Amino acid sequence: MKHINSWMMLILLSVAFFSCRYDNEEELYGDAICDTSNVTYAQTVKPILTASCYSCHSVSNANSFGSGINLETYSELMIQINNGRLVGAISHSPGYTPMPQVGAKLDDCSIEKIKAWINEGAANN
Ligand code: HEC
Structure with missing residues (x-):
């Protein structure tokens, strides 16, 4: 049971982390995400x-x-x-x-x- 709880925490933390990153990107560039791939x-x-x-x-x-x-x-x-x-x-x-x-x-x-x-x-x- 302890084991399962750690996994749940890890998953919850990952979800929280990635949604934060998404928010920050939106704040920086408004609605459009800045695509810096393939710049020449x-x-x-x-x-x-x-x-x-x-x-x-x-x-x-x-x-x-x-x-x-x-x-x-x-x-x-x-x-x-x-x-x-x-x-x-x-x-x-x-x-x-x-x-x-x-x-x-x-x-x-x-x-x-x-x-x-x-x-x-x-x-x-
Ligand atoms: C209206 C004219 C004008 C425009 C437009 C302009 N510059 Fe300049 N730039 C200057 C002048 C004049 C200087 C010298 C300023 C000084 O030494 O105080 C300068 C200096 C610079 C320097 C040296 C800065 C330093 O701190 O040594 C760089 C690098 C530069 N410009 C890049 C750019 C870039 C990149 C753009 C476009 C995004 C741009 N400039 C647009 C007039 C302009």
Whole structure:
């Protein structure tokens, strides 16, 4: 009988744990769950940067509006990724200039996708 009670507790705890996790995810991303699988440079990251960053950080705009920081070519983008500034800036972390410089912070899911791509090695894919 003692044995069975332990199993019941374990099952109840698992149910409680997983429903909590589900709640947290809903809180973070609203109704839609953020899908960070299959993120690529071309299909995921570049469209976000195109929409929110190239107005200042493209090859042609960087010197006039982007403080010389070019995010349009992969190799230049990698400099800002490797020195941690890109993630710091889009996450609005202390010690970094928050980006985009004008307009709203990127939505949480876009930030998560960029981080997922970086965590997977930031491939030129
Ligand atoms: C309206 C123009 C503008 C837009 C849009 C913009 N930036 Fe910037 N960005 C700047 C300027 C100007 C600086 C230099 C700011 C400074 O040094 O205080 C800068 C600095 C940065 C830096 C260096 C931050 C640091 O703390 O050293 C990064 C990284 C960056 N931008 C990334 C981005 C990304 C990613 C986006 C899009 C999500 C973006 N920027 C959108 C103008 C812009």
